[in-house]
Structure formats: structure tokens, C-alpha cells
Amino acid sequence: MGSPVSPVVADIFMEDFEEKALLTAPVNPRFYRRYVDDTFTILPSDKITAFLNHLNSINPNIQFTMELEANNTLAFLDVLVIRNPDNTIGHTVYRKNTHTNRYLNGESHHHPSQLATVGKSLFQRARRASTARQQASGPAPTSQ
Incomplete structure (x- = not known):
């Protein structure tokens, strides 16, 4: 920026x-x-x-x-928000089709703090997804 x-x-x-x-x-x-x-x-x-x-x-x-909900799902950041049949909201991890599941190789020549940050960032992402789910819990809106 x-x-x-x-x-x-x-x-x-x-x-x-x-x-x-x-x-x-x-x-x-x-x-x-x-x-x-x-x-x-x-x-x-x-x-x-x-x-x-x-x-x-x-x-x-x-x-x-x-982007509108399609098939009772909507991707937002790294989370796939799911409208359950009982009209509650669930979620799972969302990955774009282009996601490679590749992260820094532990044997690569990077500073140790950069290598340690990979696991930390994945943990923080999981924690944030869980927190977002708790904040958004409750009945889902009617079909869009």
C-alpha cells in the first residue's frame, strides 16, 4: 500500500x-x-x-x-460458512482451488523466527476461525 x-x-x-x-x-x-x-x-x-x-x-x-450464498455456503476469507438444515450457521476451513498446501520447508535457509511463524500463523488462523464462528452463531437468515 x-x-x-x-x-x-x-x-x-x-x-x-x-x-x-x-x-x-x-x-x-x-x-x-x-x-x-x-x-x-x-x-x-x-x-x-x-x-x-x-x-x-x-x-x-x-x-x-x-457474492451471494450458493448451495447454502459462502466463502469468507479462510472460512466456508455453511447454513445448516436447521437454519443455524456452521463453518469449515476454506481453501481456494489454487491453494497448494505448501509452507516454508523446515530445512530451508530462512531465519528461525520466520520458520517458527509458519506454525504460529496457522494456529492463529484456526483460533480466529473458531472465534468468528462463536460471534456469528445463531439462526441463519432466510434463503437468499
Whole structure:
């Protein structure tokens, strides 16, 4: 992103943008979370387009796109969110088709702290996925 301060400035901007957007939205999302430039939102199916149009009307330089639930699943970051038959939400690890399952080779010539970070980052990813599941638990919205 250029300057080391750029991600911080972008996050501050997006927090302000979201606050304004959510206060003036035509519908309040049942669930809304953002990580950097990805958002996960649960809305009634008949309000999705109105909410997207509202977000895109706030600033012409910030334009959102969306992916809808397909076959009761939706990928968000490293998590595949699943709508269960009883209308609760489950999850599993999501990997893109291009994911190779390759990480740093323990015998490679990297600094030991870099090698140690591989396992740590995988553990943190698993913990965050579990925490996200707990925060999002509850009944899922009606079919979209």
C-alpha cells in the first residue's frame, strides 16, 4: 500500500465510512463484520440489492461488490460458512482451488523466527476461525 501508515489510514477511513453507511442504511444488517476490504453481512434476501446500492452511493471512490450464498455456503476469507438444515450457521476451513498446501520447508535457509511463524500463523488462523464462528452463531437468515 505504499507508506507504512497507509493501512492505518485506510482502516480509519473505512471505520468512518461504515459508521455513516450503517446509520443511514435502508435496512439494518442482522450481522456485519469487516476484515480489511472484505465484509460479511447477513440481510433479508429482499434487502440485499438496496443495501449494496446504498453502500455504493456514499462515495464514488468506494464501490462494493458481492457474492451471494450458493448451495447454502459462502466463502469468507479462510472460512466456508455453511447454513445448516436447521437454519443455524456452521463453518469449515476454506481453501481456494489454487491453494497448494505448501509452507516454508523446515530445512530451508530462512531465519528461525520466520520458520517458527509458519506454525504460529496457522494456529492463529484456526483460533480466529473458531472465534468468528462463536460471534456469528445463531439462526441463519432466510434463503437468499
